[in-house]
Amino acid sequence: MYTKKTYTAFQMAIWTRFETLLFLVIILAVVAAYYFLDLAWLKIPWTPLALIGTAVAFVIGFQNNSAYGRIWEARKIWGGIVNTSRTFGMFVQDMLTNEHTEKPLSEKVLNDEVKELTYRHIAWMTALRHAMRASKPWETTMGHRTNREWDARPPEHDSDLAQDLEPYLTKDDLEDILKKDNKQTALLYQQSHHLRKLKEQSVIWEFSFLQLESVLEELFTLQGKSERIKNFPYPRHFATLNHYFMWVFVLLLPLALVPQFGEIGKEIATTNPLIGNLFVWLSVPFYVIVAWIFHTMERIGRTGENPFEGTANDVPISTIARGIEIDLRQNLGEEKDAIPGQFPMKHHVQF
Template identity: 55%
Template sequence: MLTKVRYSVKDMTLWTRWETSGFIAYSFLAVFLYEELELTFLAVPWTPIALVGTAVAFILGFQNSAAYGRIWEARKVWGGIVNTSRTWGMKTKDMVTNEYATEPETEAELKEQKRILVYRHIAWLTTLRYAMRQRKKWETFDNHFTNREWSNAIHIPEKVLPIEEALFPYLSPEELRYTMDKNNKSTTLLYLQSNHLRELKEKGLIWEFSFLELENLLQEFLTFQGQSERIKNFPYPRQYATLSYIFVMIFIILLPFGIVPEFSKIATSLTDNFPRISEVFTWLAIPFCTIVSWVFHTMQRIGVVGENPFEGTANDVPISTISRGIEIDLRQLLDEEKSSIPKQFPENKNVQM
């Protein structure tokens, strides 16, 4: 457990290393101007800086709370997809039978019908997670160098494998071509599922009540898909995101010119009793300014990367892992060989994807 904590601190430090270097350089400049060049007119009263810091803290708290709310809502949606998907597998396995069939099919043919329904559902999960990973204009995670560095390190599956190759094992060639020709591929697959269920009902392979039960599950999947798309397609209000960034930068710019004079006063008071310490004490403002600036800026960055819970960041909903977990459960339900079932996506840097 301690190892994971140290590793997380290391990752956070690497993630913000460029900003931290800038804070150190800027704080050094402020101390140099005030202490060595004696430009004491650069001092800023501490009261307005404290007021700005308080306002920044409030808006950052609002931003991070809103971002976490979006992440938590997305997690509940995909949690519902998990439960309903398991129900889909259970009901298709038990409800597709020859009990009311006009022309009974063999066990192998029934098993194939069940496999098609389950595999098409896995294809739906695949298209949905690919749709959620598509970048929107307002998603800014990849604009930052260290964000791209992190994204490349954890290898998000949807950015590595084309969707056609990901769907190939689960759909027939005709269905694959038909699905790839549509804009909303997830909805298309649910329509195909509904059409398939109707055909099975007409053959008597599904009882009418069972048909309604399975159709209700498809309706739930459409609801979950719509909820997921709503989170994806409705961004966190940009005015709040922009204002938080501007306020943080104003605070960081003002901070050294309020802290350095305070440290200089303390250094003066130490002159009689601790002359050697007083000579360098003002320079201790550099690490102090750096730490405070780092905290505010990092909180702002965390809020930004948490605004869109499907981009593939470390704090996002791991939809790739969730989808693969559902696939493993459903294919085990079909009694497939373990060697034919894909493994779960590996964790990179202790992060699920």
């Protein structure tokens, strides 16, 4: 029976198995050439290689810190969307009243107005998560062979935005939104226009209108922060050069590691000829471990550069948005059967 730590290690091994096999082929070829063809002269000193390895380690560390910072900022942004959405839902339910109206509206009309505002907010989240899942030229993690065979994608890749928006908007609003390039921004404009109309009818008190407008302002701020991460990639000169530097180090490493094990083997051969003669082959597991660590850390950094791409390690904005929708609609008094269920996990991963 796998523990969580064991299962995670097993997944990591599967995720990097093609590269691990390549490292094994590289080191076996170098050791075989050294052992069978007597190419002991084919070596490089440790000093320049150590300098390269140190530089690569620093750059990988910088990349991983930056990638984690982007992931954490994205999670904080969507955490802010959760809180602000709940606040908006509470405000529209309690601030739409007949207290200041000259011609009181019926309870049904008030409830319909609350529902329309709430549903439009859900449509805004739907449009925003679709925009965050749109493919960008620099997002390549989903195309990796191990991610393709994993066969798990975010729900936005298998649905149409217009169909997803249709349950939440009137026909006229939907037609207007679909004409816009930035649909999430257009939805917030519609919200503001609707609130202004209700304020002019005195359904919303002027102070309450200002409060609701400030909530829309916060939603604009959170949307802009999310779009900034999506549309501005991790600087490519850092990402690309780091990848090349890592491979330079990995390919040069056998030329220093294998001769070093060979020299140690010669010393051992003076007392134990059999072990000393075969000792150079011990460089194989050591090389694979070192190369795997450098490559895997660099790949983890590349995976975390784009937190909305939709991979297993990204921010689960689909799950977050659907959770907010469930909260808002339940607090409207809707039955559970009428509310869409949470998006299912795939391979223990939320999207």
